[in-house]
Structures are given as structure tokens and as C-alpha cells.
Amino acid sequence: MKKLVFTIILAAIISFPSVSQPSPEQVVKSIFDEALTSNEAYENLRFLCKNTAGRIAGTSEAAAAVEFTRQVMEEMDLSHVFLQKVTVPHWERGTVEFGMIVSSRFGSLEVPVSALGASPGTGKDGVISQVVEVKSIGELETLGIESIKGKIVFFNRPMDPTVGNTFSAYGGAAAQRTAGPAAAAKFGAKGVVIRSLTLAHDDVPHTGVTRYSENGPYIPAVSISTNGADTLSRWLETDTELKFHFITNCKNYPETESANVVGEIKGTVFPDEIITIGGHLDAWGPGEGAHDDGGGCIQSIEVLRLFKVLGIKPKRTIRAVMFMDEEMAQSGAIEYARWAEEHNEKHYAALESDRGVLSPVGFGFSAEGERLENLYELKKHFEPYGIYWFKQGGGGADIGQLRRFGTLLISYIPDTQRYFNYHHSANDSFETVNHRELQLGSAAIASLIYLIDLYDL
Amino acid sequence: MKKLVFTIILAAIISFPSVSQPSPEQVVKSIFDEALTSNEAYENLRFLCKNTAGRIAGTSEAAAAVEFTRQVMEEMDLSHVFLQKVTVPHWERGTVEFGMIVSSRFGSLEVPVSALGASPGTGKDGVISQVVEVKSIGELETLGIESIKGKIVFFNRPMDPTVGNTFSAYGGAAAQRTAGPAAAAKFGAKGVVIRSLTLAHDDVPHTGVTRYSENGPYIPAVSISTNGADTLSRWLETDTELKFHFITNCKNYPETESANVVGEIKGTVFPDEIITIGGHLDAWGPGEGAHDDGGGCIQSIEVLRLFKVLGIKPKRTIRAVMFMDEEMAQSGAIEYARWAEEHNEKHYAALESDRGVLSPVGFGFSAEGERLENLYELKKHFEPYGIYWFKQGGGGADIGQLRRFGTLLISYIPDTQRYFNYHHSANDSFETVNHRELQLGSAAIASLIYLIDLYDL
Numbered sequence: 020m021k022k023l024v025f026t027i028i029l030a031a032i033i034s035f036p037s038v039s040q041p042s043p044e045q046v047v048k049s050i051f052d053e054a055l056t057s058n059e060a061y062e063n064l065r066f067l068c069k070n071t072a073g074r075i076a077g078t079s080e081a082a083a084a085v086e087f088t089r090q091v092m093e094e095m096d097l098s099h100v101f102l103q104k105v106t107v108p109h110w111e112r113g114t115v116e117f118g119m120i121v122s123s124r125f126g127s128l129e130v131p132v133s134a135l136g137a138s139p140g141t142g143k144d145g146v147i148s149q150v151v152e153v154k155s156i157g158e159l160e161t162l163g164i165e166s167i168k169g170k171i172v173f174f175n176r177p178m179d180p181t182v183g184n185t186f187s188a189y190g191g192a193a194a195q196r197t198a199g200p201a202a203a204a205k206f207g208a209k210g211v212v213i214r215s216l217t218l219a220h221d222d223v224p225h226t227g228v229t230r231y232s233e234n235g236p237y238i239p240a241v242s243i244s245t246n247g248a249d250t251l252s253r254w255l256e257t258d259t260e261l262k263f264h265f266i267t268n269c270k271n272y273p274e275t276e277s278a279n280v281v282g283e284i285k286g287t288v289f290p291d292e293i294i295t296i297g298g299h300l301d302a303w304g305p306g307e308g309a310h311d312d313g314g315g316c317i318q319s320i321e322v323l324r325l326f327k328v329l330g331i332k333p334k335r336t337i338r339a340v341m342f343m344d345e346e347m348a349q350s351g352a353i354e355y356a357r358w359a360e361e362h363n364e365k366h367y368a369a370l371e372s373d374r375g376v377l378s379p380v381g382f383g384f385s386a387e388g389e390r391l392e393n394l395y396e397l398k399k400h401f402e403p404y405g406i407y408w409f410k411q412g413g414g415g416a417d418i419g420q421l422r423r424f425g426t427l428l429i430s431y432i433p434d435t436q437r438y439f440n441y442h443h444s445a446n447d448s449f450e451t452v453n454h455r456e457l458q459l460g461s462a463a464i465a466s467l468i469y470l471i472d473l474y475d476l
Numbered sequence: 477m478k479k480l481v482f483t484i485i486l487a488a489i490i491s492f493p494s495v496s497q498p499s500p501e502q503v504v505k506s507i508f509d510e511a512l513t514s515n516e517a518y519e520n521l522r523f524l525c526k527n528t529a530g531r532i533a534g535t536s537e538a539a540a541a542v543e544f545t546r547q548v549m550e551e552m553d554l555s556h557v558f559l560q561k562v563t564v565p566h567w568e569r570g571t572v573e574f575g576m577i578v579s580s581r582f583g584s585l586e587v588p589v590s591a592l593g594a595s596p597g598t599g600k601d602g603v604i605s606q607v608v609e610v611k612s613i614g615e616l617e618t619l620g621i622e623s624i625k626g627k628i629v630f631f632n633r634p635m636d637p638t639v640g641n642t643f644s645a646y647g648g649a650a651a652q653r654t655a656g657p658a659a660a661a662k663f664g665a666k667g668v669v670i671r672s673l674t675l676a677h678d679d680v681p682h683t684g685v686t687r688y689s690e691n692g693p694y695i696p697a698v699s700i701s702t703n704g705a706d707t708l709s710r711w712l713e714t715d716t717e718l719k720f721h722f723i724t725n726c727k728n729y730p731e732t733e734s735a736n737v738v739g740e741i742k743g744t745v746f747p748d749e750i751i752t753i754g755g756h757l758d759a760w761g762p763g764e765g766a767h768d769d770g771g772g773c774i775q776s777i778e779v780l781r782l783f784k785v786l787g788i789k790p791k792r793t794i795r796a797v798m799f800m801d802e803e804m805a806q807s808g809a810i811e812y813a814r815w816a817e818e819h820n821e822k823h824y825a826a827l828e829s830d831r832g833v834l835s836p837v838g839f840g841f842s843a844e845g846e847r848l849e850n851l852y853e854l855k856k857h858f859e860p861y862g863i864y865w866f867k868q869g870g871g872g873a874d875i876g877q878l879r880r881f882g883t884l885l886i887s888y889i890p891d892t893q894r895y896f897n898y899h900h901s902a903n904d905s906f907e908t909v910n911h912r913e914l915q916l917g918s919a920a921i922a923s924l925i926y927l928i929d930l931y932d933l
């Protein structure tokens with residue numbers, strides 16, 4: 020009750036500028052107070068995770084996620100809620116994912132596998148063949164077509180655990196997944212097995228998109244758990260003749276229609292200037308896409324809710340955008356920027372939350388010189404919440420499309436040390452999200468946007 | 477294999493100063509590389525958690541923890557491993573913990589409870605009585621003896637979720653547990669129920685020590701889960717006559733002997749100057765004491781292992797100390813400082829890891845002026861690992877006893893946003909510890925100590 024009264028009073032104060040206004044410090048505190056004591060975002064994330072798991076672009080789960088987030092925002096009394104139609108690729112994981120090492124020496128061992136996004140299914144009998152293990156695409160050239168033709172290529176490059184930044188470690192190993200199958204296909208491989216991109220040692224395969232050459236060949240490709248990869252590699256040391264057998268029934272369908280979901284609060288002074296806050300709505304099954312990136316979407320919606328419930332009236336138009344199809348082809352991001360161009364929109368700033376929703380540590384900004392210094396000045400508002408890493412460099416797969424407009428791009432930076440344990444796998448479940456960590460992020464993003472808009476930074 | 481060769485070469489280089497020495501940057505990198513690729517600390521923590529759970533001072537589990545950590549250090553070829561005898565209180569949780577709300581209006585509801593450390597058992601039939609709910613000890617004075625006598629006092633002050641620093645939020649509510657039962661006893665209460673000190677909303681009670689007046693009265697006291705506390709409070713609003721019934725068979729025994737466990741690497745230049753790295757070995761059942769504070773103990777041992785395996789020869793003597801009995805009476809910390817005084821030891825610096833082992837974010841130092849500035853200069857070595865919060869203020873329940881010697885006190889600071897979800901409860905299990913987060917902490921501590929010793933900071 021006390022909280023409700025406080026909120027109403029604050030809303031009244033902010034709405035009528037003639038009354039003495041709360042200081043920016045008071046507004047930031049009210050944002051954190053509301054976020055940390057509200058369950059709305061957390062329950063929205065629970066719903067999204069539990070009811071639209073496997074919502075990769077083009078699926079019925081993705082359509083359900085579009086409809087759910089649209090409804091949530093429709094009920095928030097925003098200035099405008101709308102869908103931006105997007106043509107997306109449509110790939111379905113299917114129902115069969117089977118992997119087995121077959122060794123005359125060690126016996127047969129079933130290992131968990133997960134089809135890579137965009138890969139074709141194997142057919143009913145699957146692919147079975149001898150295995151060529153490599154650590155990089157470059158090694159294929161050295162081996163040559165005679166060693167690879169008709170075989171399964173096993174890319175076994177681990178993420179480097181000694182790299183401090185886990186996203187850099189991911190970047191150092193991701194090419195084997197995105198480009199490995201296409202490269203192996205050129206050398207006549209029948210199929211590809213990729214070591215999962217994770218720092219965990221466990222039995223959970225981590226999927227993700229792969230990209231083929233325009234005219235193929237399109238060969239089946241799966242990821243294998245890190246434990247599975249270690250076993251396969253060890254067995255291969257003494258049994259070079261062993262075979263790998265895998266079956267998938269994933270499938271590519273014709274392109275289809277989907278949408279970005281957009282909700283906005285109209286600006287009171289510069290309504291034509293837009294500040295975008297976004298995450299991506301699509302997510303890989305078999306996980307629930309809690310950290311990647313349901314959390315980022317729900318935080319974006321929560322920023323609008325915090326502004327509304329606290330009566331904060333931004334000078335510029337604030338948009339929450341659920342980008343569709345970040346994982347497969349970034350078609351939602353491309354369409355968002357194209358549409359902005361067509362409508363002569365002025366994009367003042369854009370923030371992306373797509374690094375999971377563990378404890379927030381800071382922000383990165385695509386700014387320099389005096390503007391960057393002014394943004395660094397805001398740090399004092401965040402330090403009481405343990406958020407103190409403001410650095411140069413901002414962007415993201417979705418908002419990055421706005422870079423050509425000169426838009427200030429901002430990366431939301433949470434702690435990511437355990438993020439890749441969840442990323443693109445069944446481990447990415449609602450249960451791994453902590454209410455407080457999620458909401459410290461929502462409040463930090465809302466506060467940053469409020470301050471940037473207030474001070475015209 | 478490659479790693480082993482690298483380690484041997486590095487050890488050789490560091491051991492023979494005539495050969496060109498690796499730079500401090502190279503040594504720090506070698507520390508992080510070794511920590512992030514080794515499983516030893518993680519497996520030591522698993523053993524401690526799984527085999528000595530409930531190791532509060534004086535118990536056989538605590539004795540097992542002393543023996544295990546002593547053996548681990550004995551096998552490490554250190555300069556010296558020894559036990560420091562400590563006289564400790566001896567309280568046992570017992571086997572019965574039962575709580576029930578009994579309402580003629582709403583019926584009976586069993587709720588999870590946990591006996592507070594040092595509290596006496598209830599006897600076989602338990603304590604059953606009407607309930608007086610308060611939010612603070614001060615309210616007892618207002619209510620007076622006539623409202624409290626013969627009743628159960630229910631302290632229901634939540635940790636404030638809007639406080640940025642979770643330890644401050646804990647501090648704001650902890651008095652009800654440490655001093656509430658003694659205060660309520662003075663007003664004639666028969667028993668005390670405390671709302672669990674956690675930011676989680678769940679069914680898990682969080683325990684901790686309580687302190688009685690020297691001559692009592694000693695009344696039984698339990699914590700209740702936050703969900704249980706909310707229900708009890710809500711039912712009390714309409715049924716002020718309801719009763720609470722709880723049974724415990726915890727028991728205080730005569731003081732007994734235990735020990736601090738100490739392992740050290742002798743300094744090569746200033747062997748009489750000691751740098752202590754410590755955590756506390758005792759922990760509350762029914763949890764495993766993974767974050768509080770098995771992790772801190774294992775990190776302390778791991779620092780010595782990192783020095784040994786990398787051949788780092790410190791100028792000063794480096795000690796890993798497993799303090800006994802932080803939770804009940806800090807008798808291990810008091811004895812460590814008394815012993816130091818008796819032996820005229822010079823304590824150059826001391827670091828405590830007792831805030832859980834989630835992702836490291838920085839360090840706090842009990843220094844000022846130029847010394848503090850020089851310590852801040854070290855930050856550049858840690859930023860690649862996302863560790864960038866160096867601040868004034870260092871100490872801890874165990875190393876705090878050394879403050880009177882003018883020792884530089886250092887607090888290891890990990891992220892603590894979800895720490896109190898685990899703290900003093902069954903939630904504090906090995907499974908909640910992430911290998912990478914634990915080891916980033918071990919490496920950060922080892923690197924800091926190496927640099928402070930190297931540069932005589």
C-alpha cells in the first residue's frame with residue numbers, strides 16, 4: 020500500500036512540472052525501487068519461456084511469442100503498439116535427434132546431438148561414416164578432398180577457457196559452426212559434427228545457425244556435447260576406423276511471414292526522435308530462450324512499464340522492440356532499419372540487451388570525445404547497485420543495423436562468465452534467471468535511457 | 477601436454493633469476509591460465525561439500541573438514557602445514573525441525589523451520605503458543621511484558637530488496653536474528669520465530685547464530701521460510717488467536733577442541749613477514765556450505781597450489797588459513813590473532829574470501845593515500861577478466877582481528893546479488909558453484925597477492 024501511494028505521488032509530481040520536480044537521483048531510485056519490488060517482468064518471462072519454447076523464426080512458437088508480447092504491451096496503455104512485418108527463413112528442428120559412436124574396439128555409445136539451424140535432415144537412416152577430426156576450417160585444405168570425401172568431418176575446436184571475455188572465447192571458436200559445414204561440403208564430406216560452443220563440460224549439446232554456400236551442397240550437420248566430443252576424440256586416437264552415425268529430421272521450409280513487435284511511449288518534446296530498446300524474440304529449442312534472449316525482450320518491455328507506472332514522460336519517443344529472427348538471418352533487424360529509412364525516422368539512440376540477464380555490470384557506448392565523457396559522468400547513478408563498468412564500444416546484432424544513421428548504440432553488459440553454459444541449449448531455462456539480477460538490469464536500462472533523454476546526451 | 481610443458485618451463489624461468497624473468501603481466505596470465513584449466517580446486521570443493529556438510533564448530537563434520545583440508549595441503553609440498561588449536565562452542569542441530577501454524581479459522585499448515593545456532597531445543601512436545609508479530613526489537617518495548625509474556629514473538633522484518641548492496645540489506649535486518657530471541661526472552665516470551673534473512677521468496681529456512689544474555693533466559697528460536705512468514709503474517713491479520721507450534725532437538729554441549737588449519741609457503745626475502753589468505757571452514761547445516769564459506773577456503777588453498785605449480789617464489793611468507801568457527805563465536809579468528817601476538821609475528825597483509833564464490837568483481841583495501849593509489853594501479857592487470865572494482869574499505873569477520881596490528885586488510889569482492897538466496901540454508905550446495913567463477917576468484921586473489929608482494933605495496 021505504502022509503495023502504491025508513493026508511486027502515485029511521484030507520478031503526479033513528474034506529470035505537473037509546476038510542482039517541484041523530483042531530482043534525477045530520486046527518479047533513478049524510484050526506478051530501481053519499483054523494478055526490485057515488482058514481479059511483472061519476471062512473470063512475463065516465465066510465461067514466454069514456458070509457453071513459447073523453441074520459438075525460432077517461422078515456427079508457431081515464434082508466432083505465439085509475437086502475440087504474447089503484443090498483448091502484454093497492448094495492456095500497458097502505451098502511445099502505440101504495432102507489428103512490423105518481416106519475411107523470415109523457416110526451419111524446424113523436427114522430432115528426431117540421435118547420435119552414436121560406433122567402434123569395433125570400444126563398442127557403441129549414444130551421445131547427445133542437436134541439429135544446427137538451417138541444416139537439412141539426414142533422412143530416416145541417417146548419415147553413418149568414418150570420421151575426420153579437425154580443429155579448424157583451414158585444416159580441410161591441408162587434408163584435401165581424398166581424405167574427406169564421403170566422410171563425416173568432426174570440428175573439435177574448444178572455446179578457450181583462458182580468455183577473460185567469454186564472448187571473445189566464443190568468437191574464437193564459432194566459425195566451425197557457422198562456416199564449417201559449408202567448407203566440409205566443398206571437400207565432399209557427407210555430414211558434419213561440431214563440438215558444442217560452451218565452456219561447460221557436460222552432456223548438453225549447444226546448437227546455432229550454420230550457413231551454406233548459395234548453391235550447396237547442403238549436408239546434414241549437428242553439434243555434439245563437450246563430453247561427447249571428448250569421448251569421440253579419445254576413441255579416434257586408437258580406433259581411426261570408428262564410425263559416427265547421426266539421424267535428424269529437421270527441415271527447411273519456404274520463407275514465411277513473421278514480425279517485429281514494437282511498443283512506444285511518444286516523446287513530449289521531440290516526438291520524432293526515437294530511442295530504441297531491444298532484444299530478440301526468436302530463440303533456439305530445445306531450450307526456453309530465457310537468457311538468449313527472452314530476458315532482453317522482457318527487460319525492454321519493463322522499461323516502458325517503469326516509465327508508465329512512475330509517470331516519467333520522456334522528451335523523446337521510447338520504443339521497446341522485440342526483434343524477430345536474430346538467430347537465423349537478422350531479417351527483423353534489417354527490416355527495422357529499412358523501415359526507419361523509408362519513413363525518415365530519426366534514431367537518436369538504441370540499446371540492445373542480448374548477453375543474458377545475469378547481474379548487470381555496465382554499458383558500452385558507440386561514442387567518443389566529449390559525448391563519451393558525458394556518458395561516463397552518469398556512472399555515479401549506477402555505482403550504488405554495483406554497476407560501474409562504462410566503456411567505449413556499443414552495438415549488437417539487431418541495433419547494429421542503425422549504425423549507418425549515426426545513432427548512438429549502447430550495449431547492455433551483464434556478467435557473462437556462466438552465460439555460455441546456457442547459450443543455445445536446453446540449459447537456457449527460466450529457472451536459471453534470478454529475479455533480482457533480471458530487474459537490476461531492467462532498472463539500469465530504464466535509468467540510463469531516462470538520463471540520456473533528460474540531459475540530451 | 478602442451479600445458480604441462482609450459483608450466484615446467486615457466487617454473488624453471490621463475491626459479492632461476494639469472495634467466496630472463498617473465499614480466500608481471502606474463503605471470504598473472506599464467507596464474508589465470510592455470511586456474512581456469514585446472515579442476516583441482518573445484519573437485520576439492522566438491523569433496524568438502526559432499527563429505528562434511530553441516531560442519532558447524534565442534535561437530536564431527538567440522539573435525540572431518542579440518543582433517544580433509546590438512547591432508548590436501550600436506551600433499552602439496554608446502555613449507556609448513558599445521559593446526560592451531562582452538563576452543564570452540566559446540567552446538568548440534570539435532571534431527572527434529574518441525575513448524576506448524578494452527579488456526580481455528582484457516583486450519584493447520586506445516587511450514588519449514590530451522591533452529592537458530594546456540595538456541596536450546598524445545599523438548600519433545602515443542603513450544604506452542606499465540607503469536608505476537610513485530611518488525612523490530614524496539615517494538616517489544618512498546619508492546620510491553622503484558623502483551624508478550626508466555627507468547628511466541630515473530631520477528632518479520634524482511635531484507636530490503638531496494639538496497640543495492642545485498643550485504644547492507646542483510647545488515648539492516650540481521651539484528652532480529654542475532655539479538656531478537658534474547659530481547660524477547662526478557663519480556664517473557666516462550667519462543668521466537670524469525671523471518672529468514674534472504675531476498676528469495678521460497679520455502680527454504682535460513683539459519684544463523686543467535687546470542688543470549690549471559691544468564692539467559694535461553695528460549696527456543698527458529699527461522700521460518702519467507703513464504704511461511706508471509707502466510708503466518710497474513711493469517712494473523714484475521715486470526716489474532718492462532719498459535720504457532722514448533723519442535724526442535726538442537727542442543728548446546730560443553731566447549732570442545734577444534735582447530736584452524738594453516739598451510740604456508742616460506743618467503744625468500746622476508747620470511748618473517750606474513751600474508752594471510754583465508755576463509756572459514758565451519759558452515760551451517762543443512763546446507764553444504766559451498767558459498768559460505770567452503771569456496772573461500774578452497775580458493776585460499778588454491779592460491780598456494782598456483783604459486784607452487786607455477787614456481788612463483790614469494791618474497792614474503794604466504795599462508796592459507798582455514799579459520800574455524802566464524803559462524804558461532806569467531807574463536808578461530810581470535811585465536812589466530814592472539815597466537816600472532818604471542819609469537820611476535822609481523823602480518824604484512826591479509827585477504828578474506830567470505831562473500832560467496834560467484835563472479836569476481838574486485839577488491840576492497842583498508843588503505844589510504846599513496847598506498848591506496850598504488851593498489852589501485854594494479855587494476856589494469858584484472859580488467860581483462862572483468863574485474864575492475866577496486867575500492868577503499870577492507871576487512872572481514874576473520875582477518876578483522878588483525879586490524880590492531882596495522883595489517884593491510886583486503887576484502888575479496890564477488891558479485892553478491894544472488895548470494896543471500898544460498899546463505900545459511902539448504903540452498904548453499906556445491907551445484908550452485910560455477911567452476912569458472914570459482915577459479916576466476918582463485919586466480920584474482922593469487923595475482924593480487926603476487927603483485928602486492930612483488931611491488932612491496
